[in-house]
Structure formats: structure tokens, C-alpha cells
Amino acid sequence: MIFGIDDLPVRDELRGKSPYGAPQLDVPVRLNTNENPYRLPEELVERIAERVREAARDLNRYPDRDAVELRTRLAEYLTDTSGHEVGLANVWAANGSNEVLQQLLQTFGGPGRTAIGFEPSYSMHALISRGTGTGWISGPRNADFTIDVEAAVRAIAEHKPDVVFITTPNNPTGNAVPPETVLALYEAAQAAKPSMVVVDEAYIEFSHGDSLLPLIEGRPQLVVSRTMSKAFGAAGLRLGYLAAHPAVVDAVQLVRLPYHLSAVTQATALAALEHTDTLLKYVEQLKAERDRLVSELRALGFEVVESDANFVQFGRFDDSHAAWQKILDRGVLVRDNGIPGWLRVSAGTPEENDAFLDAVRDLTKEQST
Numbered sequence: 001m002i003f004g005i006d007d008l009p010v011r012d013e014l015r016g017k018s019p020y021g022a023p024q025l026d027v028p029v030r031l032n033t034n035e036n037p038y039r040l041p042e043e044l045v046e047r048i049a050e051r052v053r054e055a056a057r058d059l060n061r062y063p064d065r066d067a068v069e070l071r072t073r074l075a076e077y078l079t080d081t082s083g084h085e086v087g088l089a090n091v092w093a094a095n096g097s098n099e100v101l102q103q104l105l106q107t108f109g110g111p112g113r114t115a116i117g118f119e120p121s122y123s124m125h126a127l128i129s130r131g132t133g134t135g136w137i138s139g140p141r142n143a144d145f146t147i148d149v150e151a152a153v154r155a156i157a158e159h160k161p162d163v164v165f166i167t168t169p170n171n172p173t174g175n176a177v178p179p180e181t182v183l184a185l186y187e188a189a190q191a192a193k194p195s196m197v198v199v200d201e202a203y204i205e206f207s208h209g210d211s212l213l214p215l216i217e218g219r220p221q222l223v224v225s226r227t228m229s230k231a232f233g234a235a236g237l238r239l240g241y242l243a244a245h246p247a248v249v250d251a252v253q254l255v256r257l258p259y260h261l262s263a264v265t266q267a268t269a270l271a272a273l274e275h276t277d278t279l280l281k282y283v284e285q286l287k288a289e290r291d292r293l294v295s296e297l298r299a300l301g302f303e304v305v306e307s308d309a310n311f312v313q314f315g316r317f318d319d320s321h322a323a324w325q326k327i328l329d330r331g332v333l334v335r336d337n338g339i340p341g342w343l344r345v346s347a348g349t350p351e352e353n354d355a356f357l358d359a360v361r362d363l364t365k366e367q368s369t
Contacts, residue, residue, distance in 0.1 A: 097240030
């Protein structure tokens with residue numbers, strides 16, 4: 001007899017679930033995980049080496065438990081790029097935005113509590129909710145993947161969730177959520193419970209519009225989460241952070257593990273923040289390439305969701321997985337998120353995007369014959 005996961009005393013809410021993941025295949029062009037395709041500039045690599053070398057001298061000691069220097073620099077970055085002043089007390093950092101979300105759910109969710117998100121959206125919201133024993137509620141979206149505000153307000157009033165997730169730009173669809181929608185859902189959440197509202201801005205640097213960070217002013221139960229994985233081209237670093245009322249920062253520290261951010265992680269992130277201007281130039285290049293993908297795909301007859309992220313959702317296919325396989329057969333890996341009729345492609349370098357567009361042109365020719 002083969003002993004498997006179903007033979008273990010796994011919690012009921014985890015049974016039958018699949019771990020988060022995307023195919024990691026060895027193909028010439030990989031555009032399926034929304035990574036920044038540009039390598040870090042050599043001067044930044046050298047600066048990281050210098051900072052890590054300095055940190056290495058004290059690796060016999062625990063790192064700064066509260067990451068004060070890093071949080072101060074992140075606050076400065078948020079202030080400079082959003083126009084809304086935040087300070088050290090407003091910012092918390094962890095190992096990727098997923099750990100930030102996990103800490104929020106450990107603090108404000110848990111057994112007997114619920115979270116709501118509006119799907120399709122970032123699947124880790126539901127997975128982390130279940131992992132923390134938080135009940136998950138799938139809220140409504142319109143056919144164009146915008147949030148159905150009236151239906152969402154009714155769902156919040158009915159279920160009275162403890163945590164509300166709003167993803168903007170939304171992953172996997174790419175569309176941004178207007179501030180008036182966030183405010184409507186925030187007011188509904190406070191009237192119902194009150195509860196925490198988490199605005200996930202992992203892709204905000206790629207947006208045509210502005211960050212919703214200023215909305216935290218006067219709203220102590222509104223949290224904005226961010227990551228350095230995308231715009232900073234630092235997916236391998238695993239550094240996420242949030243901005244919120246200082247009381248929220250104090251609260252999440254109740255569940256953080258001791259010395260959770262290593263000295264090496266803090267040193268690397270600080271080096272990256274020294275090169276913000278250079279890294280954001282790559283973001284501008286990716287935004288232009290993203291817009292090119294939208295234009296070219298529409299010209300080829302595809303339906304495309306307006307994107308404010310570094311990826312594009314396009315369709316519609318009679319069999320999206322078959323289309324995914326045919327594009328893969330041409331050496332290009334995109335993402336099949338399981339949304340019927342749709343696929344998602346990350347914006348790559350111009351050469352990578354050319355290869356992708358060639359593959360879908362071949363696909364359209366094949367479908368027309």
C-alpha cells in the first residue's frame with residue numbers, strides 16, 4: 001500500500017486542495033509567472049555584494065528584529081512615489097508579500113473568522129486563508145472582470161467577513177480597481193463588522209493610474225500591501241511590505257516569527273532601494289511592452305482585458321488549455337489559470353514578446369484554416 005497525503009491527519013479544509021504553483025518548464029521563452037525579465041544592473045549587483053559582505057561580518061548575531069533601516073527606506077520610497085507621506089511606524093516588511101498576507105490573516109483571521117475576495121483574483125488569498133484556518137468566501141465579479149460593487153456590498157453585508165481582499169491591479173486579469181470602489185467596500189466592511197480591508201498592490205508600479213496608498217489616511221482598518229518581486233526585478237529576494245495605521249503594524253508583530261527577516265535579506269533589499277531610479281526605468285520599458293502586447297493581440301482579433309499590470313489576459317478560446325499547449329509547442333510558455341477561454345502572458349523583453357506574438361499569429365492562422 002502506498003502511503004499518501006490523504007492518509008495523514010491533514011485538516012479538513014486542506015483536503016483535496018492543490019499547492020500554489022505554475023509550470024517551470026525549460027523552454028526558450030518563459031512568460032508565465034509575471035517576473036521582471038531584466039537582470040539587475042551590474043552596479044546594483046556590486047552594491048548588493050558590498051552590503052551582504054558587510055552583513056556577513058555579523059552573521060553570528062541575530063539581525064535587526066524590527067528591520068528599522070529597511071522599513072525607513074521603504075517608507076521613503078512610498079512617500080516619494082505616491083505623494084502621500086508615510087513613516088517608519090506605518091510600514092512593516094516580511095519575506096515576500098505572501099508572508100505579509102499570512103501575518104495579516106494570522107492576526108485578523110483564523111478559526112471562526114472569514115475572509116472574502118472577488119474572484120478570479122490572486123489565488124493565494126484563498127490558499128493562505130485556508131492555511132490559517134480562516135473561512136473563505138468567493139465574492140462576485142462582472143463578466144468584464146470588474147468588481148460588481150452592488151453585489152460585493154451585499155455579500156459583505158450578508159457574510160460580515162473579518163478580512164476583505166481587493167487586488168489592484170488584479171491578478172490574473174490585469175484591470176485596476178477605481179478608488180471609489182475601494183471606498184464603497186471599505187464603508188460596507190466597517191458597517192458590517194467592522195473588518196480589515198487589504199488592498200493588494202503587488203503590480204501597482206505598472207499601472208496607468210496612481211496608488212491607492214493615500215486612502216489609508218483616516219482609515220485605520222485599511223492596509224496596502226506591496227512587493228519588491230515585480231517592479232524591483234527581485235523575485236528571488238522575497239521581500240514584501242505593507243503600509244497602514246501604526247496600530248496595524250503593532251498588531252502583526254504579535255504573530256511574526258522572531259528575527260524573521262535575515263540580515264542578508266535586509267542588506268539586499270537596502271541595496272535595491274538605493275537604485276530605485278534605475279529599476280523604475282525598466283518598469284517604464286515593461287509598461288510600453290505591455291501596451292504593445294495589448295495592441296497587437298487586439299489587432300489579431302483577440303479579446304483583451306485592459307491591463308494595468310505587467311501581464312495581459314487574452315482570449316477567448318474554445319479550449320484555452322489546448323491553445324496554451326500549441327503556444328508552448330512553439331517554445332513559448334504562458335499561463336493557463338484555469339479561467340475558461342482565457343490565457344495570461346507576462347510582458348517580457350521585446351525579443352521575448354516578438355516570439356510570443358509570432359506564436360499566437362501561427363495559432364490564429366491554424367485556427368482559421
